[in-house]
Amino acid sequence: MLKINPFKTAMEQLSHAAEKMKLAPEILSQLKKPDRILHVSIPVRMDDGAKKVFDGFRVQYNNARGPYKGGLRFHPQVDMDEVKALAFWMSIKNAVVGVPYGGGKGGIIVDPKQLSKGELERLSRKFIDLIYKNIGEYVDVPAPDVNTTPEIMAWMVDEYSQLVGKFTPAVITGKPLSMGGSQGREEATGFGGMVVLREILKRRGRKKSQSIAIQGFGNVGHFFALFAQKAGLKVVGLSDSKGGIYSPKGMDVKKVMEWKKQMGQLKGYPGTAEVTNEKLLELPVDILVPAALENQIHARNAKKIKASIIVEMANGPTAAEADPILNRRGITVVPDVLANSGGVATSYLEWTQNLSGYYWSKEEVLKKLEKYMIDATAAVVNTSEEYKLKDLRTGAFILAVSRIMEAMKARGL
Ligand code: GLU
Numbered sequence: 001m002l003k004i005n006p007f008k009t010a011m012e013q014l015s016h017a018a019e020k021m022k023l024a025p026e027i028l029s030q031l032k033k034p035d036r037i038l039h040v041s042i043p044v045r046m047d048d049g050a051k052k053v054f055d056g057f058r059v060q061y062n063n064a065r066g067p068y069k070g071g072l073r074f075h076p077q078v079d080m081d082e083v084k085a086l087a088f089w090m091s092i093k094n095a096v097v098g099v100p101y102g103g104g105k106g107g108i109i110v111d112p113k114q115l116s117k118g119e120l121e122r123l124s125r126k127f128i129d130l131i132y133k134n135i136g137e138y139v140d141v142p143a144p145d146v147n148t149t150p151e152i153m154a155w156m157v158d159e160y161s162q163l164v165g166k167f168t169p170a171v172i173t174g175k176p177l178s179m180g181g182s183q184g185r186e187e188a189t190g191f192g193g194m195v196v197l198r199e200i201l202k203r204r205g206r207k208k209s210q211s212i213a214i215q216g217f218g219n220v221g222h223f224f225a226l227f228a229q230k231a232g233l234k235v236v237g238l239s240d241s242k243g244g245i246y247s248p249k250g251m252d253v254k255k256v257m258e259w260k261k262q263m264g265q266l267k268g269y270p271g272t273a274e275v276t277n278e279k280l281l282e283l284p285v286d287i288l289v290p291a292a293l294e295n296q297i298h299a300r301n302a303k304k305i306k307a308s309i310i311v312e313m314a315n316g317p318t319a320a321e322a323d324p325i326l327n328r329r330g331i332t333v334v335p336d337v338l339a340n341s342g343g344v345a346t347s348y349l350e351w352t353q354n355l356s357g358y359y360w361s362k363e364e365v366l367k368k369l370e371k372y373m374i375d376a377t378a379a380v381v382n383t384s385e386e387y388k389l390k391d392l393r394t395g396a397f398i399l400a401v402s403r404i405m406e407a408m409k410a411r412g413l
Contacts, residue, residue: 017397068104071145095400134199173347182350190223192342213237218293
């Protein structure tokens with residue numbers, strides 16, 4: 001498959017918004033470059049005694065609005081351009097959802113499924129040893145992303161705390177509850193995405209019992225599926241990295257989860273047909289939710305999508321070349337920087353709880369999160385209307401860039 005550079009996609013999205021908002025060229029050129037790039041070699045002693053060296057990255061993109069903020073991804077396909085794109089998108093996302101952060105992202109080139117738990121812990125701790133001077137609760141605050149878990153965040157906070165000599169839970173979010181994590185953080189991204197979808201459907205005057213297919217069954221995808229079902233949508237398609245399942249009659253997400261726990265995959269779930277991850281995107285559904293990796297929707301399949309709404313729960317699932325095709329076809333794309341911003345919004349709530357030492361109940365957290373998502377959706381829709389744009393992505397970018405610019409100006413940057 002043709003490799004599409006996600007940073008190129010990100011910069012095309014930015015240029016498009018810059019043109020519409022008539023952004024000053026000096027601001028545009030500043031936004032096209034990250035503030036700082038860290039690339040470290042991480043030596044790890046493997047269980048068999050051999051030493052292996054992994055590549056780790058942290059990109060600190062922009063901190064006009066506050067500390068750099070964004071997740072860490074463990075994946076064999078991680079590369080510098082991907083991390084740069086993801087760090088840029090975090091800067092936009094944090095401004096869209098209105099939390100006082102800049103944008104950053106990190107990653108390690110590794111397939112964590114090939115590592116033992118001990119190896120994974122040593123890798124995670126060593127990465128922090130190598131970057132701890134460049135992160136901090138008011139400097140740069142990592143979090144989970146693809147294949148990274150609360151447990152990994154706990155090891156990292158512990159390592160950081162040992163290095164600086166004091167317990168510092170606010171340096172990383174997405175922690176386990178027992179270590180200063182927030183109620184609601186685990187389901188936050190899925191929950192937030194469903195609030196955004198609900199708000200969009202309200203504006204469109206929703207039809208009853210809409211069907212939905214979701215690509216990806218990780219933390220984001222499976223919680224989104226649960227909340228979608230709870231909201232009365234019919235979940236007809238699901239997939240994970242091993243393949244997908246389809247049933248026009250719909251399926252019970254909880255039962256599918258139990259199946260996946262037992263079998264280690266979705267494929268073979270009784271009463272469903274097998275579909276590939278590519279075919280899942282082309283199913284006859286009302287709503288399509290890419291919740292896995294980048295570049296799933298491109299020029300070749302954008303014409304074949306049948307859904308009328310796409311909710312981008314993954315980061316960067318739509319290549320820049322596909323956007324005009326989807327727009328021309330009248331498909332509403334709810335952009336990643338809005339749709340999946342519930343994760344980082346709840347990271348912000350976790351961080352404020354850590355800094356104040358006062359903790360909220362799950363109801364309180366989700367209520368605050370819901371307000372962030374409602375406000376962000378309204379702001380994006382309004383900006384798009386104000387600029388007479390059909391696509392919400394450009395509206396979201398204009399909103400975010402205006403907010404970042406305002407902070408840059410206020411600080412005299
Ligand atoms: N990795 C998530 C994202 O892409 C969450 C980042 C965070 O909480 O800092 O938005």
